[in-house]
Amino acid sequence: xxxxxxxxxxxxxxxxxIVSGMSNPAKVLNFLDxxxxxxxxxxxxMGGAVIVAFIGFRLVLARDRPLLTPRFHLPTRTDIDARLxxxxxxxxxxxxxxxxxxxxxxxxxxxxxxxxxxxxPAMVAGMWAARLLAGRRV
Amino acid sequence: MTEFTPLASLLGGALIGLSAVLMMLAEGRIxxxxxxxxxxxxPYADDSSAxxxxxxxxxxxxxxxxxxxxxxxxxxxxxxxQAVSAxxxxxxxxxxxxxxxxxxxxxxxxxxxxxxxxRLSRRSFVATGVFMAVxxxxxxxxxxxxxx
Numbered sequence: 055x056x057x058x059x060x061x062x063x064x065x066x067x068x069x070x071x072i073v074s075g076m077s078n079p080a081k082v083l084n085f086l087d088x089x090x091x092x093x094x095x096x097x098x099x100m101g102g103a104v105i106v107a108f109i110g111f112r113l114v115l116a117r118d119r120p121l122l123t124p125r126f127h128l129p130t131r132t133d134i135d136a137r138l139x140x141x142x143x144x145x146x147x148x149x150x151x152x153x154x155x156x157x158x159x160x161x162x163x164x165x166x167x168x169x170x171x172x173x174x175p176a177m178v179a180g181m182w183a184a185r186l187l188a189g190r191r192v
Numbered sequence: 193m194t195e196f197t198p199l200a201s202l203l204g205g206a207l208i209g210l211s212a213v214l215m216m217l218a219e220g221r222i223x224x225x226x227x228x229x230x231x232x233x234x235p236y237a238d239d240s241s242a243x244x245x246x247x248x249x250x251x252x253x254x255x256x257x258x259x260x261x262x263x264x265x266x267x268x269x270x271x272x273x274q275a276v277s278a279x280x281x282x283x284x285x286x287x288x289x290x291x292x293x294x295x296x297x298x299x300x301x302x303x304x305x306x307x308x309x310x311r312l313s314r315r316s317f318v319a320t321g322v323f324m325a326v327x328x329x330x331x332x333x334x335x336x337x338x339x340x
Contacts, residue, residue, distance in 0.1 A: 059218050060249040064256020065263055067211035067223065067302075072264045072272055074204020080275035081194045086331035093194045095201040100305060102205025103212070107310035110213030120220030127221050128311075129298075134318055141297020142304070146323035148289025150330025151282060155301040156294055157225040159287070160257040162274060169276035173287035180291025181230035188296065189235075 056122050068161045074099040077161045079153025079169075086150055141184075212307050219249065224303020226294035228253050297323075 071077040076099050084093035119125055149155050154162070154173055162170045215223040228250045237243050261272045277283055294300035297319050299308060304323075308316020 056219070056245060056249045057252040060252035061256045063211050063215050063218070063223070064253035064258075065260050066214070066256075067208055067225075067253075068257040068260025069264055070204045070207030070209075070211060071257075072204070072261060073207060074201045075194070075197055075273075076201075076204065077261070077272065078194070078274050079277065083331055084194045086327045087335055088328055089332060090335050091193050093196055095194075095197045098198045098201035099205035099208070102202040103209035103306040104205075104309050106206045106209025107212045107306055110209065111216055111307075111310055114213060114217045117217075120216070120218060122218050123220050125220060126216070129222065129308075129313065129315070132314055134315065137296055138298065138315055138319055139322055141293045141295070142319040142322035143293070143326050144289045145293030145297055145300060146326025147330050148286040148291075148293060149301075149323060150327040151334065152277065152286025152290065154276075154286065155225075155290060156229055157257060157300075157302055159290070160225065160229065160254060161260050162276065163258050165261055165272060165274060167274060167276040168278050168280065169283040172280045172283040173276075173290075176284040176287030177291035178229070178233070180288040180293075181226065181295045182233045182291075184292045184295035185230055185233060185235070 059122065067157065070103075071158050071161050074102075077158040079158070082149070082153040082155075082158070086153075137188075208302070208306060209310070212302070212310075222299075222303055222307045224299050224307060225257070226291075226300040227298075227303055230291075230295045293323075 075081045075095050081093055081095060084091045085096035115126065152169070152173055156177060159170065159174050159177055163174050212223040215221055232247060232250050232254065236247065264272055299316065299319060304316040304319040309320060
C-alpha cells in the first residue's frame, strides 16, 4: 500500500514540476537572472506550493495520526548552526551553475540529456559524501 | 529568454504542494526530495522491517519522479520542454554541490523552500534565504561578470 501511495505521490510531484516549468533548467536560471533575462515564473511555483502546503498541513496535522504510520515525523530542531548556512550556500552555488535542484534533476533523468547524465550521478555522489561525513545525524 | 508562465507555474506549484500535503497525510513525513533520495543510500537507521519498508517507499517515490515526464507526455500529448547545459564538467560540479549542500543543510527547494516555509520553520527561512541569495549571486557572476 505504502509503495503504491509513494509511487503516486512521486508522479504527482514530478507532474507538478513539469507543468510549472521548474523541470526546465533554462527557466530556473532565468528566474535567478534578476538583472538579465529575468523570468518571474518560479515565484509563482513557490507561491502556489507554499499556499497549498500551508493550508493543507494545518488540516492534516490536526489529526491524531497519519493514515499509514502510527505518528507524524516532523523536524524539531530550531537552532541555526554553521551547517545550515554552509549547506544551502553550496546548494545555491550548484543550483545557480546548473539550474537543477534534486527534484527536477530526477524528473529529467529519463529524458537523458547529456548534462543531466553528468549532473545526477554527481548529485548522488555528493549526497552520499555528505551522509558519510555527517554520520547518522542527517 | 523563456516565456513568463504565471498560470501554469501557479498550477504546477499547487500540484507540488498537494503532493507534499498528501505525503504528510499518508506517511506523516516531509516531502523533501533531497531527504527522500539521500536516505536511499547507506548508512540506514537500523535493520528493522519499518526501516526496510520506509526505504522501499522512498524508492517508489523516486521512481514516480523519474516516470513523471512519460506520464505527462502520455496524458497531454506534449513533449517536456527542457534546455540543459551540455557542459559536462560544469554539470558534474553543479551536481556535486547540489547533492552535498542539500544533505549538509538538511534540505533543498522542496524540504526547506516549500514544506519548511509552509510550517513557518525558522531554520527553513534561513536556509531558503541563503540558497536563493547565493543562486541569484551565482547567476549574476556567471552571466554578467564572467560572461558579460
